[in-house]
Amino acid sequence: MRMPPRNRVLTYIVAAFVAAAISFAPTPYSLILPGSAIDVRDVLTVDGHKPPVQHYYMTDVTLQERVSPLLLLQGFLPGARIVHTEEVVPKGVTIPQFDDIMKHAMNESQSIAAVVAERAANLGVKIPDSSVSIARFDPTSRAQSELQPGDVLRTVNGKPVSSTVTVQNALFKLKPGDPVNVTYLRKGRLQSARVITIENKGQARLGVYLLATFDAPHLAVPVKFKPFNVSGSSGGLMFAMDIYRTLKPSPSPVMKIAGTGTISYDGIVGPIEGAPQKLIAARRAGATMFFVPRENYNEIAGSHEIKIVPVHTFDEALKALAG
Numbered sequence: 212m213r214m215p216p217r218n219r220v221l222t223y224i225v226a227a228f229v230a231a232a233i234s235f236a237p238t239p240y241s242l243i244l245p246g247s248a249i250d251v252r253d254v255l256t257v258d259g260h261k262p263p264v265q266h267y268y269m270t271d272v273t274l275q276e277r278v279s280p281l282l283l284l285q286g287f288l289p290g291a292r293i294v295h296t297e298e299v300v301p302k303g304v305t306i307p308q309f310d311d312i313m314k315h316a317m318n319e320s321q322s323i324a325a326v327v328a329e330r331a332a333n334l335g336v337k338i339p340d341s342s343v344s345i346a347r348f349d350p351t352s353r354a355q356s357e358l359q360p361g362d363v364l365r366t367v368n369g370k371p372v373s374s375t376v377t378v379q380n381a382l383f384k385l386k387p388g389d390p391v392n393v394t395y396l397r398k399g400r401l402q403s404a405r406v407i408t409i410e411n412k413g414q415a416r417l418g419v420y421l422l423a424t425f426d427a428p429h430l431a432v433p434v435k436f437k438p439f440n441v442s443g444s445s446g447g448l449m450f451a452m453d454i455y456r457t458l459k460p461s462p463s464p465v466m467k468i469a470g471t472g473t474i475s476y477d478g479i480v481g482p483i484e485g486a487p488q489k490l491i492a493a494r495r496a497g498a499t500m501f502f503v504p505r506e507n508y509n510e511i512a513g514s515h516e517i518k519i520v521p522v523h524t525f526d527e528a529l530k531a532l533a534g
């Protein structure tokens with residue numbers, strides 16, 4: 212029995228609406244795409260000094276959260292990566308809360324970068340007082356039985372905690388499930404605990420969200436940062452390199468130097484996310500060198516379009532520049 216023409220038209224219209232709704236409905240997946248390369252001289256100034264002749268670029272990724280099935284097709288583009296949203300925005304954390312965490316991380320990285328650069332330039336800058344406390348827990352965290360929100364971390368596996376980056380660096384070589392010895396202050400009393408790590412993005416993590424509180428550094432030469440639409444801590448290395456070369460000019464020719472990496476007060480360059488996507492951004496900007504944390508080097512080691520320089524410390528980065 213054939214369907215009347217009017218009913219067939221109605222069926223087609225309903226099917227079209229259903230298909231459109233499915234195509235644009237959010238999924239539990241997110242996209243990580245190549246982002247931009249930002250000339251650091253456009254976002255910071257060092258009082259009384261001209262920018263260096265070299266151009267230093269920090270690189271980022273473009274994150275599209277909970278994309279629709281239609282937008283997921285972008286996952287086939289070069290450098291694109293499809294991930295479960297909880298790998299990027301942890302479970303129990305809203306996107307606005309996640310954005311606030313990342314903005315705070317950017318502010319921390321800028322402060323640390325200025326201190327590291329001026330100390331490397333022998334300007335006698337002291338490391339400011341800082342503390343790192345627990346803000347909240349991941350729902351899967353195994354640390355909740357030992358730690359509480361508000362606890363101030365003092366050491367992780369024997370390494371002093373001066374920034375959120377130092378916590379990340381202390382855990383990098385561990386495997387998920389490995390125990391970690393933690394000392395912390397609770398109501399002014401120093402205590403210790405043994406915490407079992409969990410897995411996040413294949414790495415060992417405490418399963419806690421950290422809040423860094425730090426005094427404004429007393430810089431020998433004021434450094435000012437302009438607001439811009441990038442967050443996170445992975446720009447620390449390139450901020451420090453630009454500030455250092457502003458204070459200590461080099462006769463090197465004009466170059467475009469890009470990179471990525473967190474940085475801590477002791478000058479350790481820490482691992483980041485999205486190295487392949489950031490390398491694409493660097494190439495698009497015309498950079499001839501790309502600095503990357505040593506721990507991320509294997510992710511991009513096969514690329515030959517640009518000179519890749521893996522580093523573990525700020526001193527190593529400066530030596531590579533000098534060479």
